[in-house]
Amino acid sequence: MKTGEKTATLADVAHLAGVSQQTVSRVVNTQGQVSARTRARVMDAVGQLNYVPNRLAQGLARQRSQSIGFATNDISLHAPSQLTSGIERAARESGFSLIVSIVPGYGLASVTQAVRALKERQVDGVLINASLSSKDAAEVSRRFADVPSVFLDVPPDSPVNAALLDQYHGAALAARHLLELGHTRIACVHGPQNAVAEHSRLQGWGDVLKDRSLALVAQQEGDWSPASGYAAAVALLASGIPFTAVLVGNDQMAVGVLRALWERGLNVPGDVSVIGYDDTAESALLIPPLTTIRQDFPTLGQKAFHHLKALLDGPEPTRVTLTRPGLVVRASTARPRLGQRLQWQEALQVVQQHLWNRGTEEQGGE
Amino acid sequence: MKTGEKTATLADVAHLAGVSQQTVSRVVNTQGQVSARTRARVMDAVGQLNYVPNRLAQGLARQRSQSIGFATNDISLHAPSQLTSGIERAARESGFSLIVSIVPGYGLASVTQAVRALKERQVDGVLINASLSSKDAAEVSRRFADVPSVFLDVPPDSPVNAALLDQYHGAALAARHLLELGHTRIACVHGPQNAVAEHSRLQGWGDVLKDRSLALVAQQEGDWSPASGYAAAVALLASGIPFTAVLVGNDQMAVGVLRALWERGLNVPGDVSVIGYDDTAESALLIPPLTTIRQDFPTLGQKAFHHLKALLDGPEPTRVTLTRPGLVVRASTARPRLGQRLQWQEALQVVQQHLWNRGTEEQGGE
DNA sequence: CATTCCTATGTTAGCCTTAACAATATGGGG
DNA sequence: CCCCATATTGTTAAGGCTAACATAGGAATG
Numbered sequence: 001m002k003t004g005e006k007t008a009t010l011a012d013v014a015h016l017a018g019v020s021q022q023t024v025s026r027v028v029n030t031q032g033q034v035s036a037r038t039r040a041r042v043m044d045a046v047g048q049l050n051y052v053p054n055r056l057a058q059g060l061a062r063q064r065s066q067s068i069g070f071a072t073n074d075i076s077l078h079a080p081s082q083l084t085s086g087i088e089r090a091a092r093e094s095g096f097s098l099i100v101s102i103v104p105g106y107g108l109a110s111v112t113q114a115v116r117a118l119k120e121r122q123v124d125g126v127l128i129n130a131s132l133s134s135k136d137a138a139e140v141s142r143r144f145a146d147v148p149s150v151f152l153d154v155p156p157d158s159p160v161n162a163a164l165l166d167q168y169h170g171a172a173l174a175a176r177h178l179l180e181l182g183h184t185r186i187a188c189v190h191g192p193q194n195a196v197a198e199h200s201r202l203q204g205w206g207d208v209l210k211d212r213s214l215a216l217v218a219q220q221e222g223d224w225s226p227a228s229g230y231a232a233a234v235a236l237l238a239s240g241i242p243f244t245a246v247l248v249g250n251d252q253m254a255v256g257v258l259r260a261l262w263e264r265g266l267n268v269p270g271d272v273s274v275i276g277y278d279d280t281a282e283s284a285l286l287i288p289p290l291t292t293i294r295q296d297f298p299t300l301g302q303k304a305f306h307h308l309k310a311l312l313d314g315p316e317p318t319r320v321t322l323t324r325p326g327l328v329v330r331a332s333t334a335r336p337r338l339g340q341r342l343q344w345q346e347a348l349q350v351v352q353q354h355l356w357n358r359g360t361e362e363q364g365g366e
Numbered sequence: 367m368k369t370g371e372k373t374a375t376l377a378d379v380a381h382l383a384g385v386s387q388q389t390v391s392r393v394v395n396t397q398g399q400v401s402a403r404t405r406a407r408v409m410d411a412v413g414q415l416n417y418v419p420n421r422l423a424q425g426l427a428r429q430r431s432q433s434i435g436f437a438t439n440d441i442s443l444h445a446p447s448q449l450t451s452g453i454e455r456a457a458r459e460s461g462f463s464l465i466v467s468i469v470p471g472y473g474l475a476s477v478t479q480a481v482r483a484l485k486e487r488q489v490d491g492v493l494i495n496a497s498l499s500s501k502d503a504a505e506v507s508r509r510f511a512d513v514p515s516v517f518l519d520v521p522p523d524s525p526v527n528a529a530l531l532d533q534y535h536g537a538a539l540a541a542r543h544l545l546e547l548g549h550t551r552i553a554c555v556h557g558p559q560n561a562v563a564e565h566s567r568l569q570g571w572g573d574v575l576k577d578r579s580l581a582l583v584a585q586q587e588g589d590w591s592p593a594s595g596y597a598a599a600v601a602l603l604a605s606g607i608p609f610t611a612v613l614v615g616n617d618q619m620a621v622g623v624l625r626a627l628w629e630r631g632l633n634v635p636g637d638v639s640v641i642g643y644d645d646t647a648e649s650a651l652l653i654p655p656l657t658t659i660r661q662d663f664p665t666l667g668q669k670a671f672h673h674l675k676a677l678l679d680g681p682e683p684t685r686v687t688l689t690r691p692g693l694v695v696r697a698s699t700a701r702p703r704l705g706q707r708l709q710w711q712e713a714l715q716v717v718q719q720h721l722w723n724r725g726t727e728e729q730g731g732e
Numbered sequence: 733c734a735t736t737c738c739t740a741t742g743t744t745a746g747c748c749t750t751a752a753c754a755a756t757a758t759g760g761g762g
Numbered sequence: 763c764c765c766c767a768t769a770t771t772g773t774t775a776a777g778g779c780t781a782a783c784a785t786a787g788g789a790a791t792g
Contacts, residue, residue, distance in 0.1 A: 375747090375748060376749065376750095377748080387748090387750095388749095388750080388751095391749070395750090419748090420747090420749070421749095422747090422749090423747070423748030423750090424748080424749055424750075425749090426748080426750090427748075427749040427750040427751080428751090
């Protein structure tokens, strides 16, 4: 903070009110016995000087900063930003401030660096939303043993405190849905492999298919972005491998997949079923409305915070909470109807494409 | 932070290394003269004790916390989350931590509350991304005169430090684009009126139309969400007022608008042109690809931080920086072709709708 | 009326760092 | 061999707050 006309301190207030610092402290923190008269005088002085407590000093004296840290990877993505929203809210309601520290990249080193920065700030605990193997999570937890931590993106069997979404189960739900519709040739577009959650999902998809002696007919990796979903779908189509359904790692990539299929004149769900993951705000309004797996990140954020808070209040045994996502059936999935494509649909595509081109050529590029 | 086996302090390190605290401080902060031998001994002790500096104490002593605050409204929205990403990054690169405080609701009181919480934490400065009138912004700036502040969502003529996107100009770009294509019956779906930026945009749209003696034929308000965009478009259609183009306040609502038009069997851009605002990652891959106004929030966040940092380093005159967004022409806009709707398109809608319904009825709800 | 027990308030000593100043050592010039 | 400049290290006093203990009045009790 910059020096204006000097911020008032407890001592200033005490002086003006003619009482001791401690009394002012008691009034400000509404704890301990203070006579109504004194309280009024103090409050008055607080108002006059526009006193604002100094939480740094308070934290130093109390040995508790009333702040928590959130170490997360790219906060501009859907999941982290939704999580942040839930965490901040829960924290604020409990009187905690939130310090955000982005984990730049993957791996133990990056996470360690981010958490260290938070520890320097004396956060009372940390929430860690970065992909970490079971082993690495344990290592982080050990290395920062004096700072309670709750992980949000680690394998469910990690020996650390964690609040997780049951990715395996969610993925299984998606795969089972396709199976029940009668699909047997299923491809997938998954997220980055170094994302732990994605690994669980791949597993979930695979296991369900395996139960029916099936397997994914093709896989492509994206980076969560719509553009990467598009590229992945294009690659899938280019491979020539026939498939009637695609499991997609998140709804954003699904947008790209939908587009790629559309460009090829493939009808969704007539020719290809597409199922996403997340249920973002736009998913219900895409064309077609996207069948997907719902994940409630803000709520997960709140749960994670309260888990952390419990850890702060009284040490509990390490535990992992798993929240099961749900299947949301919309219009992007249906029974497979191989080889029954309607002729006039292709005609439509051509006409529509033509219209768009006309729209585009009138104005130059970007 | 919880007590584990006690975090090491400067004194502990000093003791172990057999030097004074001050010397350790000098080594840790790499400032002042320290002999190589001593430095080595200290570093060794630091390593052994796994010493981490206490930034609270440091902030108290230095009268500078090396942290900045970000007061923003709903961080789960596109703009705030993108902004956060840019700000955090710039801050981290300059050695600052970021404390996030959500502004719960609209208006001076909410903002004051959020900024006060940040001031308590002794942030060196604040970035404020909440809609505030010119007057209210000045009031906040005055009330927290001792904390340098940069505003991100205030009118461009506000007497405060601000880093803004030129919403007026961006909106004008969009309206001009439609005009140039030949549209005269233009409707709009705008965001919440209490959003300052939205006000500028409405103004931009209006002024451009006024230049041609035109006006918006209809307006609907949304809340930035795709669902609200859908509802707004439905209302627009239900009103019976004919229009050939829609200006939309953000790309997310545009998703809903596209969907509503599609459901009515209206072709975009054949029957109605749609232009969004933001250029989100999915915009280029929607069906049809969305013509929109590009806004680079992460970069704005960085600029805002550096503006704030300049304020910290040396008081400068108050200034406002305006960044001009750009028009991205894609396929959702074209010349108006009133009354030329193709019959078979409606037929297609019916068939497709039927297909989807089939897909849906097989599996129960959510 | 002395004694006990609250209630209301004050005092003192830290929390961990840094700024400012003090002190000691080192080395070269006269 | 003394003196001064420089390099290196140490000492002391904050910074704003709270925990823990100390003290002074009363009211209640016997």
